[in-house]
Amino acid sequence: xxxxxxxxxxxxxxxxxxxxxxxxxxxxxxxxxxxxxxxxxxxxxxxxxxxxxxxxxxxxxxxxxxxxxxxxxxxxxxxxxxxxxxxxxxxxxxxxxxxxxxxxxxxxxxxxxxxxxxxxxxxxxxxxxxxxxxxxxxxxxxxxxxxxxxxxxxxxxxxxxxxxxxxxxxxxxxxxxxxxxxxxxxxxxxxxxxxxxxxxxxxxxxxxxxxxxxxxxxxxxxxxxxxxxxxxxxxxxxxxxxxxxxxxxxxxxxxxxxxxxxxxxxxxxxxxxxxxxxxxxxxxxxxxxxxxxxxxxxxxxxxxxxxxxxxxxxxxxxxxxxxxxxxxxxxxxxxxxxxxxxxxxxxxxxxxxxxxxxxxxxxxxxxxxxxxxxxxxxxxxxxxxxxxxxxxxxxxxxxxxxxxxxxxxxxxxxxxxxxxxxxxxxxxxxxxxx
Amino acid sequence: xxxxxxxxxxxxxxxxxxxxxxxxxxxxxxxxxxxxxxxxxxxxxxxxxxxxxxxxxxxxxxxxxxxxxxxxxxxxxxxxxxxxxxxxxxxxxxxxxxxxxxxxxxxxxxxxxxxxxxxxxxxxxxxxxxxxxxxxxxxxxxxxxxxxxxxxxxxxxxxxxxxxxxxxxxxxxxxxxxxxxxxxxxxxxxxxxxxxxxxxxxxxxxxxxxxxxxxxxxxxxxxxxxxxxxxxxxxxxxxxxxxxxxxxx
Numbered sequence: 001x002x003x004x005x006x007x008x009x010x011x012x013x014x015x016x017x018x019x020x021x022x023x024x025x026x027x028x029x030x031x032x033x034x035x036x037x038x039x040x041x042x043x044x045x046x047x048x049x050x051x052x053x054x055x056x057x058x059x060x061x062x063x064x065x066x067x068x069x070x071x072x073x074x075x076x077x078x079x080x081x082x083x084x085x086x087x088x089x090x091x092x093x094x095x096x097x098x099x100x101x102x103x104x105x106x107x108x109x110x111x112x113x114x115x116x117x118x119x120x121x122x123x124x125x126x127x128x129x130x131x132x133x134x135x136x137x138x139x140x141x142x143x144x145x146x147x148x149x150x151x152x153x154x155x156x157x158x159x160x161x162x163x164x165x166x167x168x169x170x171x172x173x174x175x176x177x178x179x180x181x182x183x184x185x186x187x188x189x190x191x192x193x194x195x196x197x198x199x200x201x202x203x204x205x206x207x208x209x210x211x212x213x214x215x216x217x218x219x220x221x222x223x224x225x226x227x228x229x230x231x232x233x234x235x236x237x238x239x240x241x242x243x244x245x246x247x248x249x250x251x252x253x254x255x256x257x258x259x260x261x262x263x264x265x266x267x268x269x270x271x272x273x274x275x276x277x278x279x280x281x282x283x284x285x286x287x288x289x290x291x292x293x294x295x296x297x298x299x300x301x302x303x304x305x306x307x308x309x310x311x312x313x314x315x316x317x318x319x320x321x322x323x324x325x326x327x328x329x330x331x332x333x334x335x336x337x338x339x340x341x342x343x344x345x346x347x348x349x350x351x352x353x354x355x356x357x358x359x360x361x362x363x364x365x366x367x368x369x370x371x372x373x374x375x376x377x378x379x380x381x382x383x384x385x386x387x388x389x390x391x392x393x394x395x396x397x398x399x400x401x402x403x404x405x406x407x408x409x410x411x412x413x414x415x416x417x418x419x420x421x422x423x424x425x426x427x428x429x430x431x432x433x434x
Numbered sequence: 435x436x437x438x439x440x441x442x443x444x445x446x447x448x449x450x451x452x453x454x455x456x457x458x459x460x461x462x463x464x465x466x467x468x469x470x471x472x473x474x475x476x477x478x479x480x481x482x483x484x485x486x487x488x489x490x491x492x493x494x495x496x497x498x499x500x501x502x503x504x505x506x507x508x509x510x511x512x513x514x515x516x517x518x519x520x521x522x523x524x525x526x527x528x529x530x531x532x533x534x535x536x537x538x539x540x541x542x543x544x545x546x547x548x549x550x551x552x553x554x555x556x557x558x559x560x561x562x563x564x565x566x567x568x569x570x571x572x573x574x575x576x577x578x579x580x581x582x583x584x585x586x587x588x589x590x591x592x593x594x595x596x597x598x599x600x601x602x603x604x605x606x607x608x609x610x611x612x613x614x615x616x617x618x619x620x621x622x623x624x625x626x627x628x629x630x631x632x633x634x635x636x637x638x639x640x641x642x643x644x645x646x647x648x649x650x651x652x653x654x655x656x657x658x659x660x661x662x663x664x665x666x667x668x669x670x671x672x673x674x675x676x677x678x679x680x681x682x683x
Contacts, residue, residue, distance in 0.1 A: 381487065386524045389484050390534075390594065391512035391542035400537060404528025404577075 015043060018148060021070040025151060027127040027134075034131045039148035045141035054140070054268075057324040057356045058295040063264045064238050068210050070149065071101040071179035082173045083108055085204035091421060094169040094198060101174060101206075102151040102181030117164055118195070119157030123184055126155045133186055136216070138270070142240045146214045149182035153214075156197075160190035160220065167196035167226075167418070172213065174206035174233065184214045191220035191248070196415060197227045201241075201261070203234035211239040211262075221248040221275055228418055230425060232261040235290065239265040249275025249304075254414050257284035258422055259294045260429050266295035266324075273300070273307040273335075280309040283412040285422075287429045288321035288353075295324035302335040305365075311342040314409040316402055317353035318433065328360040331368050338368040346376040347405050349398070399430040435500055437462050437633045438483075438602055443494035445475075445482055445658075452478045454658040455494065460602070463630040467644055467669060468637045470655035471677040476637045477521065479655075480606045484518035485511050498602065512538075513545035517600035519591040521607040526578035531590070534578045535560060539597055563596040567623045585616030592623035603627070603634045609643040621646030641673040656680040 018039045025035060047064065048055035074082065082100040086108050090096055097120070098108040104122045114120035126133060133155070134147040154170055174181060189195060201211060211233060219225055233239045239262045247253050257267050273280060286294040300309045315323035329340045346355035359372035379401050387397035406426055413419040438460040445453040452475045460466050470476050482489050483496060485508035496503040503511055526534070540550040551559070564574065567589050579587050588608055595603055605624065609617055624647055628634070636647055644652075644666065652668040653660045654677070661680050662668065 380524075382524050383526055385486050385508065386520065386526070387534075387538070388508040389486075389512055389518055389520075390538040391509050391545065391598070392538055393509050393541065393545075394507070396537070396541060397509075400529055400534070401526070404526065407528045 017067055017069060021149060024070065024073065025149065026124040027131065028129070031127050031131040031134065034134045035148045038134065038144045041139065041144040042141050042148060045144070048141050054297065054326075057326070057358075058264070058266050058293065060264070063293060064210070067145065068178055068180045070151070071176035071181050071209070073103055074100040074105065074175065078175045079105055079107065081175055081204050085173045085202060086171060089171055089200050089202050091167060091169050091198060094167040096169050096171060097154045098171045098173065099152060099154070099183055101176045101179070102183050104152045104154065114156070114168065117162070118168060119159065121155045123150065123153035123155055123186070126186075133184065133216070136214075136244055138242070138244075140242070140268070142212060143214060143242050146182055146184055146212045146242065149180070149212070150184035150214070151182055153183045153185040155186045156188065158187070158189045158193050158195050160192060162190065162193045162195070164193075164195040167198050169198040169200060172199070172201045172211065174203040174209045174211065174237065177207040177209055180210040180212065182212045185216070187215065187217045189217070189219045189223050189225055192222040193220065194224045196418065197225070198418070199229040201231045201233050201239055203237060206234055206237070208236045209234065211237065211241070213239070213241040215241070215243050217243065217245040219245070219247045219251050219253060222250045223248070224252045226254045226413070226415055226418065227256075228413065228422070229257045229267065230422070231257070231259050231265060231267070232425070233265070235261060235263060235292070237262045241267050243267070243269040243271070245269065245271040247271065247273050247275065247278050247280065249277055251275065251278040253278065253280045254412070255280070255282040256410075256413050256422065257296060258425060259284070259286040259288070259296070260425060262292065262294070264293045266297065268297040270299045271301065272303055273309065274303050276304050276306045278307045280307070281412055282309065283312045283409045285313070285406045285409050285426065286315040286317070286323045287406070287426065288315065288323055289318040289433065290321060291319070292321045293324075294321070295326070297324070297326040299328045299330065300340065301330045301332070302338040302340060303332050305334060305336045305338065307335070307338060309340040310412075312409045312412055313344045314406045315346040315355055316349065316406060317346060317355055318349040320350070320352040322354040322356075324356045326358045326360075327372065328362065329370060329372070331361075331363040331365050331370060333364040335365050336367045338365060338370065340368070340370040342372040344372075344374040345405070347402065348376060348378050395434045399434065402430060403427070436460065437499060438635075439495070439497040440479070441495040441497070443482070443496060444492045445478055446490040446492055447478070447488060451492070452658055453482070456659055458653065458660060460633045460635060462601070462633055464651060465628065465634045465636065465647065465649045467649035467652045468635060468655055469639070469641070469652060469669060469672060471681060472639065474655040475658040476655055477606055480518055480604045480635075480637055483604060484508060484516060509541065510545065512598070512600075513542045515601035517595055517598060517603045519588070519595060519603065519605045519608055521610055523579050523587040523591055525580045527580050529578050531574045531576060531578050532560070535574075535594065535597060538594070542598060559597065563593055566626065567593055567596070568619055569593055584611035585613070585619070588612060588616065588620045589623065592620055596623065596627060601632055603632065605634065605636045607637055607639065609638055609640060617643065618646060641669045644669045654680055
């Protein structure tokens with residue numbers, strides 16, 4: 001990250017970023033107009049910094065400094081390396097959609113099956129006709145930048161009543177160093193459908209790169225959706241991802257985020273419960289070390305009555321790493337009988353580790369049950385001693401307690417196979433630490 | 435050679451000296467009871483032998499099979515064969531008992547350069563021991579000691595003792611919080627582990643426990659020292675006359 005800043009300097013005119021990339025950005029002239037407008041918004045705001053309330057703890061001007069130029073479109077050699085990464089990171093039995101340096105790689109993806117099962121198209125194809133995909137209600141600088149620069153992404157339309165037995169895994173692979181990838185995906189789930197979406201972010205040799213991803217999800221009534229995001233970008237990378245989720249009535253939405261990589265990362269999720277009787281379970285784990293900075297910001301908006309939301313987040317912070325969790329629960333005036341709970345716990349493994357937990361409730365209805373809690377602390381010495389007295393070396397004793405700590409969030413993943421997969425990721429992180 | 439030799443041990447906790455020169459020798463196969471009033475330093479002794487942080491040894495030695503125990507990490511002591519049955523076993527939510535037992539046993543075996551137990555061998559062993567201690571299998575699936583009764587926690591300690599096969603067992607106030615039936619089950623478990631190679635140090639405030647675990651030697655501790663040692667009849671004597679005679683000294 002610092003290397004990149006030193007190389008290109010902060011003084012470069014930002015509009016270079018857009019003009020130099022424009023020829024590679026897909027879309028009709030209407031799309032181009034939307035992109036230009038979005039870029040102007042970004043240019044006016046610049047990178048988010050600490051004086052913007054939502055970004056107070058994640059000052060990208062200080063942490064990142066600048067946006068790197070767009071990564072080159074992958075050539076045959078790059079795709080060959082990506083193929084190896086896909087082998088290493090694909091989940092057993094999942095249907096794959098692979099994006100390499102921000103560009104969809106059909107030859108590495110299960111296109112045929114997903115066109116049939118989930119109405120798959122690329123963002124690139126979709127933008128030929130429709131500019132709506134680039135629009136969101138947000139005025140956030142990073143989201144505007146994403147709209148301006150998005151090169152590709154996946155568009156899924158899961159039909160009413162479709163029950164997808166295989167998870168759909170969207171794999172983002174970074175190969176180009178000192179470059180940016182901008183992706184944007186849209187997932188529309190019909191009524192009464194069942195599906196599992198997994199997003200995986202990994203590097204295959206790339207260094208000091210930047211990822212800016214946006215995912216727009218719309219879930220129809222009576223659906224049952226699991227959405228798992230696994231971010232393990234390179235230790236010197238940046239990843240900023242924005243989720244916009246709208247949930248219909250009587251839906252079960254099970255979301256989980258795992259952060260194990262990137263020097264600087266932020267997942268900002270905006271989830272609106274727009275239909276009655278829905279249950280949202282939104283959980284996550286940050287595993288951070290060295291000087292990593294990991295931010296999870298989640299806004300859960302109860303727009304209608306009779307919905308339940310549960311949020312359990314765990315952060316494990318070693319060395320001089322910094323974890324941020326901002327959780328806001330909004331209960332609109334009509335949203336009576338809302339039941340919203342949020343519990344955040346941070347485990348500090350070193351004296352220099354830092355956790356900022358900011359839970360917020362904004363309640364405008366009078367008949368609701370809402371609560372939040374936030375704690376930060378070290379490993380319990382009495383538990384550590386007990387384990388050591390039974391023969392476990394210090395690091396192994398710590399690992400067992402850390403597993404138990406994050407387990408409280410991981411066990412919220414409803415699907416057995418996915419849960420085991422995530423436990424495996426946590427175990428490998430702990431092994432790396434030893 | 436003695437199994438455990440504590441020589442003129444002086445221990446401080448936050449500037450306050452708790453043990454003022456304690457000497458104790460335990461040979462293989464022996465069961466020693468250490469009795470004494472609250473605050474006499476009984477638990478401090480057990481913690482220092484096991485390696486609990488927070489105690490500063492200012493003088494003296496603790497030798498185990500001739501090696502300096504105080505130089506070792508708690509896990510190294512465990513692997514060498516020292517086992518402390520805790521007065522208050524901790525609850526560890528999220529760590530399944532079975533997983534804990536296997537991890538601990540294999541960590542000890544690894545430290546000794548032995549092969550790890552295979553899963554079937556391990557399961558067989560746990561099943562065998564837990565049955566004799568009246569520990570139901572579903573207890574082993576729960577988090578370590580989570581939701582266990584006082585008796586179940588102590589039985590879990592005895593289960594570990596049986597699995598790890600230590601050469602020195604220190605039982606710290608094993609009777610605290612147990613009713614007579616629970617005490618009997620735990621004591622039977624301990625008695626089953628008595629062997630010519632294994633020594634035990636039973637720390638207790640009350641004589642009652644020693645009806646079930648009959649010691650070879652009884653020591654009376656007061657104010658951080660062993661003030662009297664004798665046979666098992668010393669415990670009965672104490673039960674009749676109390677600790678006041680030693681505290682006055």
